[in-house]
Amino acid sequence: MKKIKKVVFPVAGLGTRFLPATKASPKEMLPIVDKPLIQYAAEEAVNSGIKQLIFVIGRTKNTIIDHFDSAPELESELINKKKTALLKIVQKIVPKNVDCIFVRQNSPAGLGHAIYCTKNIINNDPFAVILADDLIKSQTPCLKQMIDIYNDKQSAVLALEKINKKDADKYGIVEFQSKEKNIYDIKSIIEKPSPKAAKSNLGVVGRYILPANIFDYISKLKPGTSNEIQLTDAISSLLNNHNIYGYEFDGARFDCGSKIGYLKATVEYAIDHKEVSKDFKKYLKNIKI
Numbered sequence: 001m002k003k004i005k006k007v008v009f010p011v012a013g014l015g016t017r018f019l020p021a022t023k024a025s026p027k028e029m030l031p032i033v034d035k036p037l038i039q040y041a042a043e044e045a046v047n048s049g050i051k052q053l054i055f056v057i058g059r060t061k062n063t064i065i066d067h068f069d070s071a072p073e074l075e076s077e078l079i080n081k082k083k084t085a086l087l088k089i090v091q092k093i094v095p096k097n098v099d100c101i102f103v104r105q106n107s108p109a110g111l112g113h114a115i116y117c118t119k120n121i122i123n124n125d126p127f128a129v130i131l132a133d134d135l136i137k138s139q140t141p142c143l144k145q146m147i148d149i150y151n152d153k154q155s156a157v158l159a160l161e162k163i164n165k166k167d168a169d170k171y172g173i174v175e176f177q178s179k180e181k182n183i184y185d186i187k188s189i190i191e192k193p194s195p196k197a198a199k200s201n202l203g204v205v206g207r208y209i210l211p212a213n214i215f216d217y218i219s220k221l222k223p224g225t226s227n228e229i230q231l232t233d234a235i236s237s238l239l240n241n242h243n244i245y246g247y248e249f250d251g252a253r254f255d256c257g258s259k260i261g262y263l264k265a266t267v268e269y270a271i272d273h274k275e276v277s278k279d280f281k282k283y284l285k286n287i288k289i
Contacts, residue, residue: 001154004147004209005052006121007045007128010114011038012058012105017257026061028132030262032269033276037256038064039093041132046098048144050128053094054101054121056114068093068100110228112218119215126150129231131206135265138251142207149183149247150209156238159207160184160246161253168195171203172232174246182248186239191225191232202246204232205253214238 015027022030028038042053057064071090078087094100103117115129128143136142136159146157163171169192176184188199208231217234224230238244254268255261270280 001151002126003049004126004128004150005050006054006125007050007052007130007143008054008056008115008118008122009038009041009130009132010056010105010111011061011064011132012056012108012114014058014060014108015257017259018262024060026064027257028061029063029067030256032135032256032262032265033273036067037135038067038132040135041130042068042094044136044141044143045128045130046095048128048141048147050143051097052099052101052121054103054118056103056105056117058105058108065102108228110223110226110230112221112229112231112234115210115231116215116218116229122212122215124212126209126211129206129208129210133255133257134206135254135256136205136207136249136251137254137265137268138249140250142249142251145249145251146207146209146247149245153243153245155243155245156211156214156235157209158186158189158204158235158244158246160202160248161205162201162248163203165195165198165201168193168198168201168203171205172235173198173200174202174204175199176202176246182250184246184248186244186246188239189232189236189244191230202248204246207249208235210235211238211242 011026011028015022018027029036045053055064075087075090101121105114105117142159146159149157172189172191173193174186175188177187178185214234217237221229221233224233254265256265270276
């Protein structure tokens, strides 16, 4: 049984919903309190046992590379000023036993295309995908929960969340044939259907575990919704020959690709942040709405 040791982060998108903030800075580098979104995603992967972090970047995303690279000048300055606590924070962004790999996506051609850019790195291994702007707060990392299911089922696993059906056209929507607790045996999946056409209120959110042969299905795709190569379409084809399970995870998801989701995440994480929690809670109590 091959273990899940590789994760793909598709981070080449333009982040247009956060303009002008994302004109020169990637949306994945937007901070939630004191860490950028992409670091939360990387930490979830590492805490789930992942050993290779594969970032699919665009030409304007070099600050993501810099964030996960060493910073000798900064570290030297922190050493000279005896700021050892900050030094440790900077040095542990990437553990020494974890590799970072960066792949360029030449054009924003969709999530399926972004995943396909990693084909020669993934090789024949099963792998995970994390979308960094879906920030999931949970006691056990969401990806770890999914890996446990993968280890049991030996099949692809998709993270699911119950949504309001009026928002179906923002998600990949699944239809299931059976359910055991919060694990669904998926019958079909469709990308961004109209609310009337949606066959359930279960939307796929930014966590996937996929077999290596997903690349065979992606390679045969033509542009679909939004004239892009959609990962959902490849997963739909995969269903013809493979069991795929949906998992309604334990945790709270914040859609940090939207302004309101980003603001909610900032408040929730600030409340729990050991440095600012006390003062922030006091501020919230006194704020006039």
